[in-house]
Amino acid sequence: MKQKDIKIPEATIKRLSTYINCLERLDDKGCQVVSSELLGESCQVSPAQIRKDLSYFGEFGVRGVGYATKSLTEEIKVILGLDCIWPTVLVGVGHLGHALLNFTFFREHGYRMVAAFDSDPGKIGTEVEEGLHIQPIEKLVETASREKAAIGIVTVPASSAQSTADLLVEAGVRGILNFAPFKVRVPDNITLRNVSIVSELDNLAYLLSNKKPRRRLKKKK
Amino acid sequence: MKQKDIKIPEATIKRLSTYINCLERLDDKGCQVVSSELLGESCQVSPAQIRKDLSYFGEFGVRGVGYATKSLTEEIKVILGLDCIWPTVLVGVGHLGHALLNFTFFREHGYRMVAAFDSDPGKIGTEVEEGLHIQPIEKLVETASREKAAIGIVTVPASSAQSTADLLVEAGVRGILNFAPFKVRVPDNITLRNVSIVSELDNLAYLLSNKKPRRRLKKKK
DNA sequence: AACTTATCGTGATAGTTATCACAATACCCA
DNA sequence: TGGGTATTGTGATAACTATCACGATAAGTT
CATH class of the missing domain: 3.40.50.720 (NAD(P)-binding Rossmann-like Domain)
Incomplete structure (x- = not known):
């Protein structure tokens, strides 16, 4: 058993919230078990990213199988503190x-x-x-x-x-x-x-103003 | 003269938008010139961060003096593509x-x-x-x-x-x-x-659930 | 029981972003 | 005009985050 004090990226927390959303939709569709690939497909995040995000908090999946949709949803709610009012x-x-x-x-x-x-x-x-x-x-x-x-x-x-x-x-x-x-x-x-x-909105305007988003010419004297 | 193709952090773009907001407020207060320190104070960003953000797009300030409030506002609007409708x-x-x-x-x-x-x-x-x-x-x-x-x-x-x-x-x-x-x-x-x-909101709930925000115990088998 | 397949968990690595420290330089004043 | 002061612009560095690649392992199959 290992216990370590590590830092959780803020982006991870943001994604966890969207995972809940996607998991609930997948559950409605009847998926009782989801792989990181399927969940990633559903919420547009890479499978590796999902596994990494979850690994900060523990092991919630079964190798070769995937994650139980309902229980993973509950686990994430606990992580985010949404198990109380x-x-x-x-x-x-x-x-x-x-x-x-x-x-x-x-x-x-x-x-x-x-x-x-x-x-x-x-x-x-x-x-x-x-x-x-x-x-x-x-x-x-x-x-x-x-x-x-x-x-x-x-x-x-x-x-x-x-x-x-x-x-x-x-x-x-x-x-x-x-x-x-x-x-x-x-x-x-x-x-x-x-x-x-x-x-x-401003971010959107910036991206639209630049053909190649996130890249720009830098000019110095 | 140097010209380089570099990547602009998305976070920089987000901050530029808030700079405009703060600059307009400072301008209303009568500040015709702002230093990165004053602007940073006003929008809760470090002075170095502000200078770095601006440096991706050019040189807008005067050493030893600061930035002209109005013209910096306009420059940032141009950067973000807000100079058009x-x-x-x-x-x-x-x-x-x-x-x-x-x-x-x-x-x-x-x-x-x-x-x-x-x-x-x-x-x-x-x-x-x-x-x-x-x-x-x-x-x-x-x-x-x-x-x-x-x-x-x-x-x-x-x-x-x-x-x-x-x-x-x-x-x-x-x-x-x-x-x-x-x-x-x-x-x-x-x-x-x-x-x-x-x-x-979920992010807020997470932070509130953890005394030391952004840190957590990791447990492994 | 051994083999195959699917998929997780994670250390290592690459990539991105923020911070720091200081050289550069414009203005002020004697 | 020269020296002092304030504050920028930026290369170097540190910190953070995402991606990758693969070992681990559970379930099904012969």
């Missing part, structure tokens, strides 16, 4: 916030939206989802800490992103997912992830 | 689609939404933005090719993501930004980017 709050119920609240996927995959907040008085009280009424920002700290929210989703405009993040930290959330186009600052003990939709 | 169409006007259509940022930064489509007959004709009426999916190929759409944004459910992508390809778009939780397949000459909101 993460109480989550969302701040800023604009279109994007609404989209996330209605995203049934969350409910089925380890997250539970326990509260939603907005600064627009006209929205307060609106039921955005079964049993979930929009609350004023002023209630954020009180409600989120009472509900023991662990994750806060920020879908407010850039101008109020930082103050929103501050409130979430005060309310005791451990992680923040920020969709506002502003890099907020949080204490070291808070985990932060920024999602920049604009960057994704 | 990208005609863009969006398919699937749910909450997320709506959010993107109303995102004024796009209009101001190189993209123009030329059409929006949805399969729900009840939505057809609705004006989602000044002068932009939702059209039926059946009109996609005709309208998008007439408008010479270069980019297609997919915000439909996973089940119709592939067929939507196929239509966009048929309409002649060169790039697709896919928000559906399904990895669509496109011909080699089409540039594709997948945005997985669920993966971002």
Whole structure:
């Protein structure tokens, strides 16, 4: 038996999430066992990459056979921490916030939206989802800490992103997912992830502007 | 004079997009000149990283002084291909689609939404933005090719993501930004980017599940 | 039980990306 | 005009990540 402290690439974690997605689809199609080749085909990742990713966490397959679809799905969920429920709050119920609240996927995959907040008085009280009424920002700290929210989703405009993040930290959330186009600052003990939709589009524009993507002429004096 | 064919890291492109964002904010604050240190402070990237990123494309700064805020912004826009207008169409006007259509940022930064489509007959004709009426999916190929759409944004459910992508390809778009939780397949000459909101959340869950993020115990037989 | 086949798990290797340290140089001021 | 200061641009290096190639091994077959 060997035990080693090793580093897990962030890219690996991202892929694990997509593996779950593909595995569930394959399971729906009736595949009880998948090879790394089939799974790779399905989610457009090389078979070796999949095996490597999984090997960081243990041995989940059977040589000569493959992986049991259902149990591998469960194993990956455990790895990602999706075997428990993460109480989550969302701040800023604009279109994007609404989209996330209605995203049934969350409910089925380890997250539970326990509260939603907005600064627009006209929205307060609106039921955005079964049993979930929009609350004023002023209630954020009180409600989120009472509900023991662990994750806060920020879908407010850039101008109020930082103050929103501050409130979430005060309310005791451990992680923040920020969709506002502003890099907020949080204490070291808070985990932060920024999602920049604009960057994704800009990346596309860059690739389209260059015939040979990822290559370019470098000019120096 | 030296000229070399070198590879640009994808991460560099992503950062360039955020540099624009930070530079515009600094410019609003009255900073006419920024050092890599100040810019780095503002967008949470190391100064050396910023200089390296820029050095792939040329020399934009003045030693001992820094970078002219406005002109650096323009230079980066040129690098990313944002100095021209990208005609863009969006398919699937749910909450997320709506959010993107109303995102004024796009209009101001190189993209123009030329059409929006949805399969729900009840939505057809609705004006989602000044002068932009939702059209039926059946009109996609005709309208998008007439408008010479270069980019297609997919915000439909996973089940119709592939067929939507196929239509966009048929309409002649060169790039697709896919928000559906399904990895669509496109011909080699089409540039594709997948945005997985669920993966971002899952990543957060993983980090929260592990005290020391990015490190873990490895167990082997 | 030996042989064959399929497919995993992983050490070694190649490739990519970030960091570092410092030479280069523009501006300021005496 | 020369010396000091600030800050860039970049080669070298370190760190990280993906790919490859193959040994290990489970199941089926004769």
